[in-house]
Amino acid sequence: MPALPASPLPRRHGLRELGALVLAGAVPAVRSRTALTIRLSHVVAHQTPKGLALQRFKALVEERSAGAVQVEIYANSSLYGDGDEMQALQMGAVDMLAPSLSKFGRIGFPEFEAFGLPFVFDSTAQIRQVCEGALGQRMLSALGRQRLVGLGYLDNGFKHMSANKPLRTPQDYAGLRMRVQDSRIIAQQMRALGAQPVNLSFGETRRALATGVVDGTENPISNFWTQRMHEVQTDLTLTAHGYLGYAVVAHRDFWASLPAAQRTLVHDALREALAWGNTIAERENADALSALRLAGTTRIHTVDAAQRDALRQAVRSVHETLEQRIGARWMRELRAALG
Ligand code: LMR
Numbered sequence: 001m002p003a004l005p006a007s008p009l010p011r012r013h014g015l016r017e018l019g020a021l022v023l024a025g026a027v028p029a030v031r032s033r034t035a036l037t038i039r040l041s042h043v044v045a046h047q048t049p050k051g052l053a054l055q056r057f058k059a060l061v062e063e064r065s066a067g068a069v070q071v072e073i074y075a076n077s078s079l080y081g082d083g084d085e086m087q088a089l090q091m092g093a094v095d096m097l098a099p100s101l102s103k104f105g106r107i108g109f110p111e112f113e114a115f116g117l118p119f120v121f122d123s124t125a126q127i128r129q130v131c132e133g134a135l136g137q138r139m140l141s142a143l144g145r146q147r148l149v150g151l152g153y154l155d156n157g158f159k160h161m162s163a164n165k166p167l168r169t170p171q172d173y174a175g176l177r178m179r180v181q182d183s184r185i186i187a188q189q190m191r192a193l194g195a196q197p198v199n200l201s202f203g204e205t206r207r208a209l210a211t212g213v214v215d216g217t218e219n220p221i222s223n224f225w226t227q228r229m230h231e232v233q234t235d236l237t238l239t240a241h242g243y244l245g246y247a248v249v250a251h252r253d254f255w256a257s258l259p260a261a262q263r264t265l266v267h268d269a270l271r272e273a274l275a276w277g278n279t280i281a282e283r284e285n286a287d288a289l290s291a292l293r294l295a296g297t298t299r300i301h302t303v304d305a306a307q308r309d310a311l312r313q314a315v316r317s318v319h320e321t322l323e324q325r326i327g328a329r330w331m332r333e334l335r336a337a338l339g
Pocket of ligand 1: 043044099100156181182201202223244
């Protein structure tokens with residue numbers, strides 16, 4: 001059963017503060033690397049598909065390099081959160097990140113938001129097909145435009161809707177304030193359902209639900225459970241309306257600074273850890289659902305075929321919007337890659 005985080009989320013470092021120290025020469029912009037340390041920041045708990053895959057990466061790197069390469073993992077937004085992690089990477093304050101695919105839209109890659117489109121994917125097997133095929137690999141390479149090296153994809157799973165009421169039909173969403181990650185497409189999905197999207201970083205979400213700043217949100221169950229959202233949401237509706245996955249990225253300068261042999265070791269370890277992560281994601285979400293049922297805090301609802309169809313119809317316009325933004329040709333390629 002997934003464990004709950006033992007303590008409240010630690011305080012994050014201020015990026016502005018760090019920038020000022022770098023400018024004042026108090027901390028070096030580029031760290032000296034006697035024993036190489038890779039700093040990796042992410043926003044979810046360790047006991048999630050992403051948390052576990054990245055811990056496996058750390059173990060493989062440290063074992064295969066006999067300790068010469070260390071990986072420091074800052075989980076749960078403990079170092080940087082959604083709002084500042086990309087800037088921290090560009091400044092060299094962290095070396096690697098694993099943001100959700102939808103979050104790449106805001107830094108100039110709207111095509112990544114296709115992964116967050118509602119009711120497009122039926123299974124993670126289909127997603128693997130896209131990610132591992134020519135289209136997925138071209139998308140990773142394109143990240144070079146922002147001086148990022150796209151190192152691989154990782155699944156979490158399918159998202160479900162939560163609030164303090166069941167959310168089975170579009171009528172149920174009317175007037176609700178729903179937290180969304182930073183994605184125009186996901187915001188539009190909520191609008192199309194009649195809700196008001198509220199863009200909040202992941203680290204702020206539980207508190208916003210607890211204090212009534214927002215009424216509900218969407219998540220794979222592993223995130224819902226490990227952030228203890230079940231303590232502040234009475235209802236979870238198993239809509240499986242959209243997918244949540246990640247891309248692991250490094251800054252180009254950091255990646256180029258690695259000695260070739262170590263770069264290969266790190267890359268191989270990451271590929272292996274991500275492949276393993278993709279085999280455990282479904283199980284982690286299933287275990288989280290069992291734990292949630294046992295906890296008994298949250299009513300769990302299903303949707304029937306007619307309700308799911310009504311939800312699907314309500315969000316059709318979201319697909320057209322993305323198509324207008326990224327081009328019909330791109331969407332045709334995605335459909336072809338889906339088979
Ligand atoms: C979210 O912001 O809801 C997710 O992207 C968090 C995550 O990394 O799974």
